[in-house]
Amino acid sequence: MKIETPVGAQSPPAGEGTATPPVVVFFAWTRIG
Amino acid sequence: MFATVFEGATLLTPRGMLREGGGYAWFRNHGPGVADPSSLKDCVNFLESWTDVHVPSPDSNLWLCGYSNGAAAAGALLLSKPDRYRGAILISGPLVSERPWPVARLRGLPILMIYGEDDRVIPRHLLTESATYLAEASGAHASVLATPGGHDIAPSSLIATRKWFAKEVELSRPAALKSPRPWEIAPC
Numbered sequence: 430m431k432i433e434t435p436v437g438a439q440s441p442p443a444g445e446g447t448a449t450p451p452v453v454v455f456f457a458w459t460r461i462g
Numbered sequence: 463m464f465a466t467v468f469e470g471a472t473l474l475t476p477r478g479m480l481r482e483g484g485g486y487a488w489f490r491n492h493g494p495g496v497a498d499p500s501s502l503k504d505c506v507n508f509l510e511s512w513t514d515v516h517v518p519s520p521d522s523n524l525w526l527c528g529y530s531n532g533a534a535a536a537g538a539l540l541l542s543k544p545d546r547y548r549g550a551i552l553i554s555g556p557l558v559s560e561r562p563w564p565v566a567r568l569r570g571l572p573i574l575m576i577y578g579e580d581d582r583v584i585p586r587h588l589l590t591e592s593a594t595y596l597a598e599a600s601g602a603h604a605s606v607l608a609t610p611g612g613h614d615i616a617p618s619s620l621i622a623t624r625k626w627f628a629k630e631v632e633l634s635r636p637a638a639l640k641s642p643r644p645w646e647i648a649p650c
Contacts (some may be wrong), residue, residue: 448635448636449522449523450470450471450472450523451468451470451471451472451523451524451525451548451631452471452472452473452474452517452522452523452524452525453464453468453471453472453473453474453525453526453527453627454474454475454476454513454517454524454525454526454527454536455464455473455474455475455527455528455529455532456476456478456488456509456526456527456528456529456531456532456533456535456536457475457477457478457528457529457530457532458478458485458486458487458488458529458530458531458532459477459478459485459486460484460485461481461484461485461486
């Protein structure tokens with residue numbers, strides 16, 4: 430698995446409770462190379 | 463891979479900053495599934511600050527997902543500030559925060575934990591102890607799925623995650639949004 434989006438690459442809009450679309454932050458262990 | 467799993471969601475995929483074990487990790491370990499407490503604390507502090515910047519509203523619809531060391535990082539974030547999150551999916555990673563893990567700390571929080579029955583990387587007892595805590599003492603609305611396979615993200619895990627997430631997001635929506643609007647109700 431290779432997920433290498435740099436930290437801070439995306440900034441979702443501020444939420445307004447559960448009526449807003451969900452934001453998922455995915456933390457991988459990413460293999461080098 | 464995960465873009466189709468979290469339908470309708472904004473997906474942020476930051477990468478760990480520490481080189482460890484042939485990969486980029488979020489914190490350093492003393493052994494598989496055994497965190498260095500100081501490194502874990504730094505990780506939690508950093509990610510909470512990062513999240514405050516990138517998902518700033520305290521009312522945001524924020525979910526965590528992690529794999530392996532990333533799942534352990536997500537679990538540490540959950541235990542640090544459970545009110546910050548709507549739920550979490552932990553794949554092939556144990557809870558690594560300092561024990562004892564607090565009773566009822568995750569009360570009502572939907573959490574899906576998935577691990578391979580033949581995981582050769584994370585000691586089995588760490589995974590099962592984490593699963594037991596999530597399902598019992600934590601107070602979370604936890605689902606634990608032990609899948610055939612090892613320390614990986616199996617296609618069946620992705621399918622299970624997709625179904626679980628869609629259901630939980632729907633359950634977390636305000637009731638007003640679930641009910642048909644007046645103009646959507648067919649006349650009698």
